[in-house]
Amino acid sequence: xxxxxxxxxxxxxxxxxxxxxxxxxxxxxxxxxxxxxxxxxxxxxxxxxxxxxxxxxxxxxxxxxxxxxxxxxxxxxxxxxxxxxxxxxxxxxxxxxxxxxxxxxxxxxxxxxxxxxxxxxxxxxxxxxxxxxxxxxxxxxxxxxxxxxxxxxxxxxxxxxxxxxxxxxxxxxxxxxxxxxxxxxxxxxxxxxxxxxxxxxxxxxxxxxxxxxxxxxxxxxxxxxxxxxxxxxxxxxxxxxxxxxxxxxxxxxxxxxxxxxxxxxxxxxxxxxxxxxxxxxxxxxxxxxxxxxxxxxxxxxxxxxxxxxxxxxxxxxxxxxxxxxxxxxxxxxxxxxxxxxxxxxxxxxxxxxxxxxxxxxxxxxxxxxxxxxxxxxxxxxxxxxxxxxxxxxxxxxxxxxxxxxxxxxxxxxxxxxxxxxxxxxxxxxxxxxxxxxxxxxxxxxxxxxxxxxxxxxxxxxxxxxxxxxxxxxxxxxxxxxxxxxxxxxxxxxxxxxxxxxxxxxxxxxxxxxxxxxxxxxxxxxxxxxxxxxxxxxxxxxxxxxxxxxxxxxxxxxxxxxxxxxxxxxxxxxxxxxxxxxxxxxxxxxxxxxxxxxxxxxxxxxxxxxxxxxxxxxxxxxxxxxxxxxxxxxxxxxxx
Amino acid sequence: xxxxxxxxxxxxxxxxxxxxxxxxxxxxxxxxxxxxxxxxxxxxxxxxxxxxxxxxxxxxxxxxxxxxxxxxxxxxxxxxxxxx
Numbered sequence: 001x002x003x004x005x006x007x008x009x010x011x012x013x014x015x016x017x018x019x020x021x022x023x024x025x026x027x028x029x030x031x032x033x034x035x036x037x038x039x040x041x042x043x044x045x046x047x048x049x050x051x052x053x054x055x056x057x058x059x060x061x062x063x064x065x066x067x068x069x070x071x072x073x074x075x076x077x078x079x080x081x082x083x084x085x086x087x088x089x090x091x092x093x094x095x096x097x098x099x100x101x102x103x104x105x106x107x108x109x110x111x112x113x114x115x116x117x118x119x120x121x122x123x124x125x126x127x128x129x130x131x132x133x134x135x136x137x138x139x140x141x142x143x144x145x146x147x148x149x150x151x152x153x154x155x156x157x158x159x160x161x162x163x164x165x166x167x168x169x170x171x172x173x174x175x176x177x178x179x180x181x182x183x184x185x186x187x188x189x190x191x192x193x194x195x196x197x198x199x200x201x202x203x204x205x206x207x208x209x210x211x212x213x214x215x216x217x218x219x220x221x222x223x224x225x226x227x228x229x230x231x232x233x234x235x236x237x238x239x240x241x242x243x244x245x246x247x248x249x250x251x252x253x254x255x256x257x258x259x260x261x262x263x264x265x266x267x268x269x270x271x272x273x274x275x276x277x278x279x280x281x282x283x284x285x286x287x288x289x290x291x292x293x294x295x296x297x298x299x300x301x302x303x304x305x306x307x308x309x310x311x312x313x314x315x316x317x318x319x320x321x322x323x324x325x326x327x328x329x330x331x332x333x334x335x336x337x338x339x340x341x342x343x344x345x346x347x348x349x350x351x352x353x354x355x356x357x358x359x360x361x362x363x364x365x366x367x368x369x370x371x372x373x374x375x376x377x378x379x380x381x382x383x384x385x386x387x388x389x390x391x392x393x394x395x396x397x398x399x400x401x402x403x404x405x406x407x408x409x410x411x412x413x414x415x416x417x418x419x420x421x422x423x424x425x426x427x428x429x430x431x432x433x434x435x436x437x438x439x440x441x442x443x444x445x446x447x448x449x450x451x452x453x454x455x456x457x458x459x460x461x462x463x464x465x466x467x468x469x470x471x472x473x474x475x476x477x478x479x480x481x482x483x484x485x486x487x488x489x490x491x492x493x494x495x496x497x498x499x500x501x502x503x504x505x506x507x508x509x510x511x512x513x514x515x516x517x518x519x520x521x522x523x524x525x526x527x528x529x530x531x532x533x534x535x536x537x538x539x540x541x542x543x544x545x546x547x548x549x550x551x552x553x554x555x556x557x558x559x560x561x562x563x564x565x566x567x568x569x570x571x572x573x574x575x576x577x578x579x580x581x582x583x584x585x586x587x588x589x590x591x592x593x594x595x596x597x598x599x600x601x602x603x604x605x606x607x608x609x610x611x612x613x614x615x616x617x618x619x620x621x622x623x624x625x626x627x628x629x630x631x632x633x634x635x636x637x638x639x
Numbered sequence: 640x641x642x643x644x645x646x647x648x649x650x651x652x653x654x655x656x657x658x659x660x661x662x663x664x665x666x667x668x669x670x671x672x673x674x675x676x677x678x679x680x681x682x683x684x685x686x687x688x689x690x691x692x693x694x695x696x697x698x699x700x701x702x703x704x705x706x707x708x709x710x711x712x713x714x715x716x717x718x719x720x721x722x723x
Contacts, residue, residue: 259696506692
């Protein structure tokens with residue numbers, strides 16, 4: 001139970017082997033400290049994992065967590081989070097998804113579901129108003145994600161004698177076959193990263209449906225309605241969330257990244273792809289986009305709808321365009337749309353799949369591994385992807401990811417991963433703060449978990465991407481802000497509103513150029529704020545999240561307290577990963593990015609990682625080992 | 640003669656993908672681009688200020704709007720973008 005609105009007040013621990021559930025104690029004090037979502041999941045993993053567990057052990061936990069805003073109608077608040085020990089990285093990781101499962105999990109009466117144990121045979125789970133019903137899923141074996149979800153809907157309808165309104169998550173063949181980067185799919189949206197689908201597969205869990213009649217209450221309905229109306233208006237007026245994302249989606253970044261030298265090309269050998277226009281957001285919009293769409297309660301609507309095989313399906317994001325475009329020297333946009341669809345159907349992360357294939361192409365070219373793959377020769381990739389999902393032929397090896405393959409065959413210097421997770425499409429040698437983020441990100445080579453400094457270093461703003469100055473402190477504040485936003489259940493794209501519109505609309509103005517020039521020198525000031533975020537004992541319209549939480553839940557938070565929750569979230573995840581061996585030595589990038597210049601004539605075109613890491617650890621108040629000490633954890637109230 | 644390519648929402652809203660023009664600087668290009676846009680889509684709402692607010696690259700490298708142009712250059716104009 002809880003005194004806060006927005007929450008359902010129930011967290012359940014489900015044992016798949018015993019088929020029993022028990023209430024997991026999650027108090028209002030926990031809610032105040034962690035809000036929900038990813039932070040809540042990290043704390044649950046921190047309290048329950050010892051460091052001895054392996055990702056495919058039945059003792060490994062899956063935590064599916066919503067935020068208090070999920071399903072309440074707040075802007076872009078339909079997110080949920082799946083956290084577990086990742087088979088790709090061996091450490092805890094989270095994967096965030098915009099599908100409708102979170103909304104329906106709350107309708108079923110739950111804030112979060114913790115899963116342990118393993119089903120004896122392949123099964124699917126029905127949650128109906130808090131009741132759990134196990135079903136045999138043998139006949140769903142090897143079904144793709146679209147087919148699986150259609151079959152589950154049909155079975156529910158037949159069982160209840162009516163069309164059941166429900167949310168669902170499922171895995172495809174990749175998850176069943178323990179591909180280390182298998183995803184979990186909800187509708188057309190993916191909890192794509194970190195191999196959560198393989199953990200489901202290891203537990204013989206093909207899918208979960210959730211339905212119910214519960215509705216989260218709102219603390220101040222009138223206040224919330226007025227606040228949301230204003231917020232939605234602000235989102236629609238902002239050049240990024242109101243123009244670029246609805247009109248072009250994330251695909252709109254390709255051209256800008258090309259100009260800034262940020263577009264991963266030829267397995268990150270270069271930052272510009274000569275044929276970029278063929279695989280750009282402009283080409284996608286002009287030639288293939290049938291419409292745009294969005295997640296539930298989202299005013300941004302960044303999804304592209306594209307035709308594939310006579311159907312209209314979700315189109316590729318920037319990461320997929322970059323990594324299945326220039327990074328493998330492919331300029332066939334229709335092919336990328338098809339692969340994007342096929343990978344979602346197989347239940348496989350497009351980023352890690354593409355990154356692993358790019359590594360394999362280079363390994364083949366260098367004679368390290370004769371696998372038949374070549375840059376630019378991509379007509380057989382659909383079959384390769386199917387082989388990965390089914391662990392056939394070279395697919396069985398590719399299913400292990402680039403880190404493990406490079407340990408076996410050599411070529412670690414060009415395995416573009418961090419902590420085992422392949423990097424997204426942003427080439428960091430022209431945005432070194434983004435490079436720092438990739439390296440120190442708790443879950444591995446993730447652009448978002450790393451603080452997404454590239455939005456300052458050339459995309460949203462125009463801060464010098466080649467200087468390390470100020471980047472460590474900015475990285476920390478961005479990471480903490482994004483952690484806190486995610487905990488509430490909202491999409492990170494809403495945070496673009498925090499980049500002042502005037503900075504985006506006219507990067508050539510004198511004031512804008514001065515601000516961009518000054519930002520790298522703000523490190524010491526940002527450091528002071530990072531140490532004592534509570535000095536911001538107020539709220540500001542640019543960051544409306546604490547106000548939204550107050551109207552929805554009744555929880556009173558200042559901006560500073562909100563950021564502190566993000567810091568707590570980041571530290572608790574780091575602390576549990578320390579039990580699995582993470583330290584400063586794991587915060588690294590492949591030598592291609594740290595030692596090889598992108599432009600041989602420009603000595604600044606590399607990531608000066610060690611220098612930034614030292615500053616970053618100091619900013620975080622961590623030891624030289626890159627870990628929070630006992631004192632830090634106590635200060636944050638984690639221990 | 641330089642080649643000008645428009646990107647992002649600027650291209651979608653103007654209906655202009657590419658044009659060629661005679662100009663000695665990026666600034667000198669703006670009225671020429673605007674004339675082409677008005678020819679293609681008179682009601683696009685795009686003004687010279689819209690163009691001045693765009694980021695500019697010449698031959699793949701970012702420059703300021705004050706940059707000089709040479710015969711054969713390719714100029715990119717694009718508004719700011721966000722992320723993924």
